[in-house]
Amino acid sequence: MELSGAEILIKCLQAEKVEYVFGYPGGAVLFIYDELFKQNKVKHVLVRHEQGATHAADGYSRSSRKVGVALVTSGPGVTNAVTGIATAYMDSIPMVIISGQVPTHAIGLDAFQECDAVGITRPCVKHNFLVKDVKDLALTIKKAFYLASTGRPGPVLVDIPKDVTTDKCKFEYPETISMRSYNPVVKGHSGQIKKAAQLLIEAQRPMIYAGGGVILSDAAPQLTKLVRMLGFPCTNTLMGLGGFPATDKHFVGMLGMHGTYEANMAMQNCDVLVAIGARFDDRVIGDPAHFGQVPRKIIHIDIDPSSISKRVRVDVPIVGHVPDVLDDLIKLIDAGKQRPDAKALGAWWEQIKQWKTKDCLRYDRKSKIIKPQFVLEKLYEITKGDAIVTSDVGQHQMWAAQFYKFDKPRRWINSGGLGTMGFGLPAAMGAQLANPGASVVCVTGEASFQMCIQELSTCKQYRLPIKIINLNNRYMGMVRQWQQFFHGNRYSESYMDALPDFVKLAESYGHVGISIEKPADVEPALKEAFKRTEELVFMDFITDQTENVYPMVGGGKGLTEMILAEEL
Amino acid sequence: MRHIISILLENEAGALSRVSGLFSARGYNIESLTVAPTEDESLSRMTIVTSGSGDVIEQITKQLNKLVEVVKVVDLFEAPHIERELMLIKVRATAKDRDDMKRMSDIFRGRIIDVSEDTYTIELTGTGHKLDAFIEALGRSVILETARTGACGISRGQRVLRI
Numbered sequence: 001m002e003l004s005g006a007e008i009l010i011k012c013l014q015a016e017k018v019e020y021v022f023g024y025p026g027g028a029v030l031f032i033y034d035e036l037f038k039q040n041k042v043k044h045v046l047v048r049h050e051q052g053a054t055h056a057a058d059g060y061s062r063s064s065r066k067v068g069v070a071l072v073t074s075g076p077g078v079t080n081a082v083t084g085i086a087t088a089y090m091d092s093i094p095m096v097i098i099s100g101q102v103p104t105h106a107i108g109l110d111a112f113q114e115c116d117a118v119g120i121t122r123p124c125v126k127h128n129f130l131v132k133d134v135k136d137l138a139l140t141i142k143k144a145f146y147l148a149s150t151g152r153p154g155p156v157l158v159d160i161p162k163d164v165t166t167d168k169c170k171f172e173y174p175e176t177i178s179m180r181s182y183n184p185v186v187k188g189h190s191g192q193i194k195k196a197a198q199l200l201i202e203a204q205r206p207m208i209y210a211g212g213g214v215i216l217s218d219a220a221p222q223l224t225k226l227v228r229m230l231g232f233p234c235t236n237t238l239m240g241l242g243g244f245p246a247t248d249k250h251f252v253g254m255l256g257m258h259g260t261y262e263a264n265m266a267m268q269n270c271d272v273l274v275a276i277g278a279r280f281d282d283r284v285i286g287d288p289a290h291f292g293q294v295p296r297k298i299i300h301i302d303i304d305p306s307s308i309s310k311r312v313r314v315d316v317p318i319v320g321h322v323p324d325v326l327d328d329l330i331k332l333i334d335a336g337k338q339r340p341d342a343k344a345l346g347a348w349w350e351q352i353k354q355w356k357t358k359d360c361l362r363y364d365r366k367s368k369i370i371k372p373q374f375v376l377e378k379l380y381e382i383t384k385g386d387a388i389v390t391s392d393v394g395q396h397q398m399w400a401a402q403f404y405k406f407d408k409p410r411r412w413i414n415s416g417g418l419g420t421m422g423f424g425l426p427a428a429m430g431a432q433l434a435n436p437g438a439s440v441v442c443v444t445g446e447a448s449f450q451m452c453i454q455e456l457s458t459c460k461q462y463r464l465p466i467k468i469i470n471l472n473n474r475y476m477g478m479v480r481q482w483q484q485f486f487h488g489n490r491y492s493e494s495y496m497d498a499l500p501d502f503v504k505l506a507e508s509y510g511h512v513g514i515s516i517e518k519p520a521d522v523e524p525a526l527k528e529a530f531k532r533t534e535e536l537v538f539m540d541f542i543t544d545q546t547e548n549v550y551p552m553v554g555g556g557k558g559l560t561e562m563i564l565a566e567e568l
Numbered sequence: 569m570r571h572i573i574s575i576l577l578e579n580e581a582g583a584l585s586r587v588s589g590l591f592s593a594r595g596y597n598i599e600s601l602t603v604a605p606t607e608d609e610s611l612s613r614m615t616i617v618t619s620g621s622g623d624v625i626e627q628i629t630k631q632l633n634k635l636v637e638v639v640k641v642v643d644l645f646e647a648p649h650i651e652r653e654l655m656l657i658k659v660r661a662t663a664k665d666r667d668d669m670k671r672m673s674d675i676f677r678g679r680i681i682d683v684s685e686d687t688y689t690i691e692l693t694g695t696g697h698k699l700d701a702f703i704e705a706l707g708r709s710v711i712l713e714t715a716r717t718g719a720c721g722i723s724r725g726q727r728v729l730r731i
């Protein structure tokens with residue numbers, strides 16, 4: 001029997017066990033929507049803007065380790081989706097985006113709602129396809145899921161012209177797939193792993209720096225085992241939070257631009273550095289020349305060879321899948337007789353404790369105005385550290401990263417690489433759908449929230465009981481902070497004027513809104529909100545407008561050239 | 569430093585734009601780029617002449633390898649290799665100059681492949697330097713038009729690039 005392209009697509013999604021498709025209909029995808037309507041295995045979530053669809057698919061993926069799927073129409077549908085695709089690309093999130101396209105015979109003729117989706121998305125996808133013949137459709141979808149989820153994950157776009165959705169052919173979904181041009185390495189090179197083990201054993205001042213690759217590859221158990229077995233200090237990047245338990249005594253906090261004093265000092269003063277699934281981002285190491293000033297041996301484990309020695313030359317590159325490499329490394333160290341030099345390690349920890357006494361995340365706890373850090377500490381307490389926390393982009397994002405202690409992976413969901421304002425709410429929708437019983441919290445700012453505010457309507461339709469923490473400082477706080485530090489207090493266009501009444505706004509969408517203005521009301525409000533397990537609660541915390549994120553490494557500065565609270 | 573990078577890639581629509589897009593997006597130099605199908609029709613071979621520090625060239629090869637349609641990448645500069653470029657050049661050749669032109673073409677082992685009343689079209693292959701030298705030797709005033717392919721290259725001896 002022959003099936004239409006639209007039927008084939010839905011069959012493929014079913015075969016991939018896709019639970020949710022986040023999308024928005026339009027002319028080019030009408031036949032696909034028609035087939036979605038006729039079945040109930042693949043559920044469709046109707047967002048209010050295609051950016052929301054891609055972020056929701058992204059949040060779904062990050063919180064569930066499955067491939068997120070979005071469906072958009074041609075032209076404006078796909079251009080609206082680009083921000084979400086680029087967001088997923090920068091953070092290596094496995095997603096498949098299906099876009100409609102004008103019929104094959106109309107391509108290139110400036111047809112209605114035509115845009116070159118493959119061309120527009122090329123720089124921000126792992127790969128993309130234009131399906132010109134229905135006979136290629138099933139194989140292409142198979143390839144898309146395979147590419148998205150293996151190796152260094154990433155978004156893959158499949159552009160399907162309208163006539164391909166009506167053309168017919170026999171349907172056969174390939175069980176397995178192999179591509180001669182795509183063979184990601186999994187096992188690490190044993191000689192390199194041996195070298196790494198030796199360096200680790202001999203280290204006097206070791207440091208483990210683990211990133212998003214640990215989360216993406218579900219290697220938290222292996223990382224935790226390695227760190228505890230060696231007794232070394234461990235830091236996480238913004239993307240790696242939860243990859244190692246934040247409450248473990250070996251954890252020294254996040255590193256980087258807004259990392260802790262002790263993490264950044266340890267990065268600069270260690271003699272052996274192990275980077276695991278982390279890419280030496282500019283927000284992590286600061287000025288590379290300053291970073292490179294000190295001699296240290298660097299081991300770098302990453303599945304993508306192009307991440308290695310891109311910004312920092314390393315001594316022992318290991319290309320491979322984190323859990324496999326760490327398993328091998330652990331086995332090797334276990335089997336050997338040598339153990340790290342306890343005396344040297346003791347002295348190193350003494351030094352780190354010394355740095356910790358700076359208490360770099362300290363803030364004014366007696367303030368009469370709500371301090372954003374206080375809200376996050378309370379949030380952590382009340383949710384017992386067990387919530388899935390998404391965030392938008394800005395100061396609130398950094399405070400959430402600093403003050404919510406993530407002990408488990410896939411609980412912290414934020415846009416690190418692209419830094420996309422508007423990410424938080426739709427990502428929370430995806431996370432809530434993937435984890436129906438879980439507490440899902442969106443930490444946001446009044447500016448970011450307005451970038452995808454329309455999704456409050458989606459939350460109502462699908463009864464998503466997300467808890468929204470709006471740290472409302474009436475400023476694009478992160479921008480204001482840079483202007484204060486580096487632009488002579490000239491707050492050019494960073495004040496958020498004419499804000500809506502967020503409580504009424506939440507109510508008008510059918511949700512609960514609470515406004516909180518005094519520190520004493522923070523805890524009761526949070527408790528009240530989390531009691532409402534069936535409802536979305538928007539908490540508008542009116543916070544200190546002048547608060548800044550500390551420590552801070554200014555743009556282009558060395559990692560240890562931190563601005564600390566006391567210095568201002 | 570100048571490098572010649574040879575790439576085997578799937579002979580698919582769009583593969584070329586992925587490679588050229590990569591170079592422009594990441595700010596890598598392209599001196600020339602040539603591409604054509606190989607004896608195996610499912611594959612194309614591309615030759616890119618680029619330049620950059622060792623670190624940049626390393627990133628270029630890694631980034632190229634990362635492209636899903638790229639099957640193999642080699643930097644020909646890692647071993648002895650041969651480089652050739654083809655040029656078609658149309659020159660003014662009026663009665664009194666015709667013999668001179670012919671002689672010059674012979675010296676450079678060019679071939680005159682089209683003749684008209686007052687022009688010659690000469691075919692010349694060699695390294696880019698040789699083609700440049702020919703242009704210099706003729707003198708720009710007599711040149712009407714040139715078409716160059718950009719370099720393509722191959723390793724010497726046993727080394728082969730295939731899948």
Ligand SMILES: Cc1cc2nc3c(=O)[nH]c(=O)nc-3n(C[C@H](O)[C@H](O)[C@H](O)COP(=O)(O)OP(=O)(O)OC[C@H]3O[C@@H](n4cnc5c(N)ncnc54)[C@H](O)[C@@H]3O)c2cc1C
Pocket residue numbers: 090091092151152153210211212213214216217236237238239240254255256257258259276277278279280281283284301302303304307320321322323393394397398415416417418419420478
């Ligand atoms: C306002 C703002 C401030 C920021 N400040 C900071 C800051 O202070 N500190 C900070 O750390 N970040 C900060 N960031 C985030 C920063 O921009 C980067 O996104 C982040 O540091 C990158 O994290 P990562 O190195 O863990 O890499 P990721 O982007 O998570 O990349 C993962 C790496 O792991 C590899 N990988 C993937 N899968 C595997 C696998 N299976 N096996 C092996 N390797 C794998 C990938 O190839 C890649 O190299 C900030 C962002 C914003 C928006």
Ligand SMILES: Cc1ncc(C[n+]2csc(CCOP(=O)(O)OP(=O)(O)O)c2C)c(N)n1
Pocket residue numbers: 392393394395396397419420421422444445446447448449471473475476477478479
């Ligand atoms: C889409 C987008 N536009 C602009 C920026 C630049 N930017 C980074 S943080 C920020 C301000 C965010 O303000 P808000 O959401 O109120 O958070 P706050 O910093 O005040 O906590 C801006 C404009 C961005 N990251 N994303």
Ligand SMILES: [Mg+2]
Pocket residue numbers: 394445446447471472473474475476477
């Ligand atoms: Mg704000």
